[in-house]
Amino acid sequence: MMRCLLLAILGILSLAHPLAAHESRPAFLDVREFAAGQYEVVWKRPMRGDYVIGFAVGWPDGCAPTVTNENQVPGASITRMLLDCGETGLIGETISIDRLPETSAEVLVRIEFADGTSQTQLLRPASPFVTVEGPRSAFAVGAEYLRLGFDHILAGIDHLVFVLCLTLMVGGGWTLVKTITAFTVAHSITLALSTLGLVRVSQAPVEAVIALSIVFLARELLLLQRGRPGLTSRAPWLVAFVFGLLHGLGFAGALREIGLPQGDIPLALLAFNLGVEAGQLAFVAVVLAVLGLGRRAISSAPPAWVRQVPPYAIGTVAAFWTLERILTA
Known part of the structure; x- marks a missing residue:
């Protein structure tokens, strides 16, 4: 029940304020x-x-x-x-x-x-x-970009919803560690390549496909709840890695706007990525803690229809983001 409640709250918040998603910039x-x-x-x-x-x-x-x-x-x-x-x-x-x-x-x-x-x-x-x-100093530059990375991921509702769906589908344990590690490695690769100018992709379609990736995970979560596990349930690390490459391009769009100090590019890039990762891990820790408390507080399982509300809510919001980003590109 707590799992459903957590997803529903995030879905409602996202629907109420869709511009808080990742494409929103200061x-x-x-x-x-x-x-x-x-x-x-x-x-x-x-x-x-x-x-x-x-x-x-x-x-x-x-x-x-x-x-x-x-x-x-x-x-x-x-x-x-x-x-x-x-x-x-x-x-x-x-x-x-x-x-x-x-x-x-x-x-x-x-x-x-x-x-x-x-x-x-x-x-x-x-x-x-x-x-x-x-x-x-180099230390001050590193601390600054670490904080910027941390702030950026926590402000990116779409990235957090994606990570939330992965966490809910996988659960805890070693499988979750491998899944989150695959996502981290993948977005680190494309973040570096794009920020350094080795890969150039238009940001608008990237943002639209990031939203579409959440639609995909919402469907996978719904299939899992109906007893028909999809690709993500069978190989979560593979799905996390593939979509992580895409999400890294989204992170890079924000970092390009911020810019990198010419004298400390490797340090700033590393610190920003570590900040993103720290924010992501902090979010996963909170999700696991809430789910753990929920399991202890609630003993009975909710009706099947209640469990299907959150995936539909998340999928609807993500579909709205997708259409919005396509139409405003």
Whole structure:
């Protein structure tokens, strides 16, 4: 019963807020130094229909922005500008995002310095500002990308639902270890290849097929509950590996938006992937803990029709995501 309840809750939450799925991106502020105190800025704000989210950048005193271009792409408004901060530059100064505390949104800020090092920080309503620290140590870069990877996977509802379905189908024990390991190895491969530019795939179809992979697992879970185990039940590690390759391309899309520090690409890539894995394992641990508590608290099995509600709910939401991503591509 607890298993059904857990799936139903996630299905309802996903249906109620479909834009929280993986294709949803935060606003993005990209600041790149090209000369002492001189910066090129790209300010990307998400759109809801024709409405542009009304964030504004609060630049430090002494910095003068000049807008050079404004245009719109599907789902976002992009403003390009030049920023002159004089001889002192941005180091030690604070950049804020006005109106962010009034929302539940996030803003990713990336500042690249002339020496190729960078600083990346995810701003939330509770902390809508970043203090520019300047070039940082390799340890600081690794910790930053570890956190970004962890945050990213926990914000990707579609990836979590996929992992949840695998966990519910496989259960615990050694089989689950092999299945999650296969998924991890696979998405690590394509994340690295895509981020380094060795594999190039359009992000829109990738996101649509990721949603379709959840439809497939929802069907497999339904078949298992009806006593007709499918491919995933027979070879879960194989299915996890194949779809893991696809999900890695989805992770890479987010990492490309964040960017990698030129001086620490291998470290940042490794740390981001470890952060993704840490978030994934934390989620699996919570699922197993909830299921364990549920088994102890509930002794009687639910009716057959109740067990079929969650797969249908998850499949319906995933089908909606698939169509939405195809139509908005």
